[in-house]
Amino acid sequence: MSVGRRVLFVVALLVLAIIALAAVAPDLISARDPLQTDVRGALQAPSAEHLFGTDQSGRDIFTRVVHGTGRSVGIGLLATGLALVLGLLVGTVAGIAPRIVDVAAMRVTDVLLAFPEFLVALIVVAVLGPGPLNVAIAVTLAAAPVYVRLGRVQTRTLAAAEHVEAARILGVAPVLAFVRHVVPGVLGSLSVLATIGIGSSILAAAGLSFLGLGPAEPAPEWGLMLASGRNVLAQAWWISVFPGAAITMTVISASVVGRTLRARAEGRSS
Amino acid sequence: MIRRIVGQAASVVVVLWGAASLAFLALRIIPGDPVDVMLGPQAQVSEDVKDAIRAELGLDRPLFEQYVTYVGQLIRGDLGESYQLRMPVAEVIGRQLGSTLQLTALAMLIAVVLALSAALVARGPVSRGIVAATELVLLSSPVFWIGLVLLSVFAFGLGWFPVSGTRNPATIVLPAVTLALPVAALLGQVLRDGMEAAQRQPFATSVRARGAGHARLTMHHTLRHGAAGALTLTAYLVGSLLGGAVLVETVFARPGLGRVTLSAITDRDLPVLGGIILLSAFTFVLVNVIVELLHPVLDPRVRTETVRTRP
Numbered sequence: 001m002s003v004g005r006r007v008l009f010v011v012a013l014l015v016l017a018i019i020a021l022a023a024v025a026p027d028l029i030s031a032r033d034p035l036q037t038d039v040r041g042a043l044q045a046p047s048a049e050h051l052f053g054t055d056q057s058g059r060d061i062f063t064r065v066v067h068g069t070g071r072s073v074g075i076g077l078l079a080t081g082l083a084l085v086l087g088l089l090v091g092t093v094a095g096i097a098p099r100i101v102d103v104a105a106m107r108v109t110d111v112l113l114a115f116p117e118f119l120v121a122l123i124v125v126a127v128l129g130p131g132p133l134n135v136a137i138a139v140t141l142a143a144a145p146v147y148v149r150l151g152r153v154q155t156r157t158l159a160a161a162e163h164v165e166a167a168r169i170l171g172v173a174p175v176l177a178f179v180r181h182v183v184p185g186v187l188g189s190l191s192v193l194a195t196i197g198i199g200s201s202i203l204a205a206a207g208l209s210f211l212g213l214g215p216a217e218p219a220p221e222w223g224l225m226l227a228s229g230r231n232v233l234a235q236a237w238w239i240s241v242f243p244g245a246a247i248t249m250t251v252i253s254a255s256v257v258g259r260t261l262r263a264r265a266e267g268r269s270s
Numbered sequence: 271m272i273r274r275i276v277g278q279a280a281s282v283v284v285v286l287w288g289a290a291s292l293a294f295l296a297l298r299i300i301p302g303d304p305v306d307v308m309l310g311p312q313a314q315v316s317e318d319v320k321d322a323i324r325a326e327l328g329l330d331r332p333l334f335e336q337y338v339t340y341v342g343q344l345i346r347g348d349l350g351e352s353y354q355l356r357m358p359v360a361e362v363i364g365r366q367l368g369s370t371l372q373l374t375a376l377a378m379l380i381a382v383v384l385a386l387s388a389a390l391v392a393r394g395p396v397s398r399g400i401v402a403a404t405e406l407v408l409l410s411s412p413v414f415w416i417g418l419v420l421l422s423v424f425a426f427g428l429g430w431f432p433v434s435g436t437r438n439p440a441t442i443v444l445p446a447v448t449l450a451l452p453v454a455a456l457l458g459q460v461l462r463d464g465m466e467a468a469q470r471q472p473f474a475t476s477v478r479a480r481g482a483g484h485a486r487l488t489m490h491h492t493l494r495h496g497a498a499g500a501l502t503l504t505a506y507l508v509g510s511l512l513g514g515a516v517l518v519e520t521v522f523a524r525p526g527l528g529r530v531t532l533s534a535i536t537d538r539d540l541p542v543l544g545g546i547i548l549l550s551a552f553t554f555v556l557v558n559v560i561v562e563l564l565h566p567v568l569d570p571r572v573r574t575e576t577v578r579t580r581p
Contacts, residue, residue: 111288114554115547118513119531126535126543127296203412207517210414211532226415230521234433237422244415251410 005260012256019250022069032060034067034220043236053238055228059218061238065246068220073250075132075214076202079139083201084194086144091151092186096159096178106152109145117142121204122213130213132221139204143197150193154186161185192265195258199251206247222247278562282555287341289551293544294340298333305329349548350541354533359545362530370526373446373518374511380450381507385457389465389496390488401458408455413514417448417521445522449514453507457500464496498569505557512550 022029038058046053052061094105112120124138158164159182167177208214209223217224222243229239305320305327324330328339343350349359392401408416424444425433432441468474469492477487512527519528527546534542 107284107288111285111292111551114285114289114551116509116513116550118510118516119546119550122516122531122535123292123296123543123547126538126540199410203410206412207414210412210517211520213535223412226412226418230418233418233422234426237426240415240418241422244412244418247415248407248411252406255406255410 008256009260012253012260015249015253016257019069019073019253022066023073024070026067026069030060030063030066032063034059034064035218036060043232045236046238052242053236055225055236055239056232061225061242064220064225065222065243068222068225068243069246071132071215071219072206072209072222072247073202075136075139075205075209076198078136079143079201079205080194080198082136082140083143083147083197084190086140087147087151087190087193088183088187090144090148091153091190092155092183094148095152095155102152105148109148112141112145117200118204118207121208125208125213132209132215135205135208135214138208139201142204143201146197147190147193151186151190154189155182158182158185188265192258192262195261196255198258199254202247202251202254278559282559285555286548286551289548290341290344291337293547294337296547297340297540297544298336344548349545352539352542354537354539354542359541362542363527363545363549366525366527366530369524370512370515370519370528373442373449373524373526374508374515376442376446377449377453377511378508380446381454381457384450384454385461385500388454388458389461389493392462398462401462405455405459408451409459411452412517413448413452414517414521416451417445417518420444420448421521441522441524445518445524448521449511449518452514453511456510457503457507460500460503461496464499465492468492468495494568498565501561501565501568504561505554508553508557509550512553 026034036059038054041050041054041058042056044050044054044058050060050062052065054060055064090105094102097105115123120142121135121138124141125134128134128137159178164177164181167181168174172180205214206223206226209221210227212224212227215221215224217228225243226240229236229241229243233240305323309315309320321330328336331339340350347360349363351357352359352362355362388401388405392398421433421444424430431444432438465488469487474487474492477491482490515526516528516531518524519526520532527549530542531546533539534546
């Protein structure tokens with residue numbers, strides 16, 4: 001790994017650490033109340049007192065960005081985690097199940113992969129109705145086909161691998177050999193995919209909230225804050241620009257870390 | 271060759287049939303009574319009238335029969351009628367299709383031009399680093415945020431472009447650029463990777479040994495390799511353009527299919543949503559067939575393979 005890449009990796013890890021802190025303990029970073037309105041202090045430009053300015057109701061944007069971290073990043077994390085579980089369950093089952101089950105599962109993923117991910121997420125929200133949890137489920141189902149495919153391929157590869165055959169020859173029961181020697185390997189590959197996928201899940205979730213399908217006002221959430229700043233963009237660019245910058249910083253850091261981890265995993269396996 | 275065409279046709283049918291089933295499922299598994307959804311929450315309608323509507327729409331018949339009827343209607347080209355607008359779905363979509371097509375086509379053009387110029391210009395390590403960093407930022411930014419930033423800089427700040435509206439042809443520029451930037455970033459990445467991989471291959475050395483300059487090597491050889499790799503992504507890119515159009519049309523308050531989709535979701539206008547699902551699947555299939563036809567033109571290796579398998 002070159003020096004430049006190593007520096008980038010460390011910086012990305014630091015950013016993620018700050019984001020994690022903001023998500024878990026937002027009060028440590030900004031002690032204000034994200035819901036506190038102040039009509040006389042509305043639409044103030046960024047200053048020493050209001051680092052990112054204030055919105056239409058005079059709420060402090062910096063505080064709202066910090067307090068929105070948990071919700072915005074949380075939805076993306078939840079969706080990625082669920083997609084990983086789904087990929088592990090359906091992928092391993094399809095990998096060892098009779099051909100007919102396997103073919104059925106693969107045809108379903110084929111059809112889902114024919115649609116743009118964002119459209120799949122929109123359709124799921126249309127069926128389930130808006131709300132943060134439904135947004136997470138929608139993003140999960142949109143991302144899941146790729147995880148299922150990888151899970152299946154890895155299961156097939158590993159089930160035929162020499163170390164698994166060795167375990168079987170040594171007399172380990174087939175079920176135990178599968179659980180102890182195949183499943184962890186599949187989980188490993190899916191985790192690498194997930195670290196890269198977190199970024200796109202956060203983006204998709206923010207997109208759905210931007211369209212008003214996620215958390216409702218006055219909850220601080222990045223996509224929603226961007227949408228609320230849209231109508232006053234001419235007077236107050238800061239309302240939309242800072243939450244968007246927060247999303248971009250998060251996604252860049254996540255993908256830098258994800259790519260580095262993937263490069264390491266590939267280096268190890270080859 | 272014939273076997274390939276039959277195989278292609280079969281996968282086209284499977285994807286379209288799957289999409290139709292998905293549309294049917296979305297229409298039927300939705301929680302709540304479709305008739306209540308159709309009438310809206312405030313409607314004061316007696317059960318008798320609701321039953322009459324149900325009978326008219328065929329909702330009182332068994333699910334399988336409804337499914338067969340639905341697929342039968344689709345085969346005849348009937349997409350059903352919008353709950354909200356009381357118009358045929360084909361008309362609702364047809365009215366807005368042009369606007370979205372213009373936007374996505376222009377965005378695709380801008381993306382290809384940007385990606386190509388970035389791949390050709392970025393030759394040194396410094397310029398390559400700058401291009402790669404820009405691509406990372408663009409791929410990590412929400413497309414609606416890019417739109418809002420462009421709006422505040424170029425429309426509100428510098429006043430170069432109109433803010434919204436459709437009369438003035440200049441209004442399409444900012445939305446198209448917004449939609450194009452993430453696609454250009456992805457395309458540029460794939461193109462550069464493909465070209466770099468081709469430059470390391472033995473044939474590149476032999477081309478150079480024959481006395482060809484860098485320009486000739488790039489234009490005649492490595493660019494072609496990069497483009498062949500990028501071509502396989504086309505369906506994905508067109509899909510992300512259509513998905514992005516929903517967000518970009520909202521940001522710039524432009525009419526189009528994105529707005530139709532969004533209002534179909536908020537109003538729970540499921541027949542319209544079914545139409546959008548089918549249109550999207552049809553686009554995917556169409557793009558894939560075009561890519562399949564274009565591939566041999568760009569990549570001679572695919573061409574020789576089809577010749578060899580001919581009986």
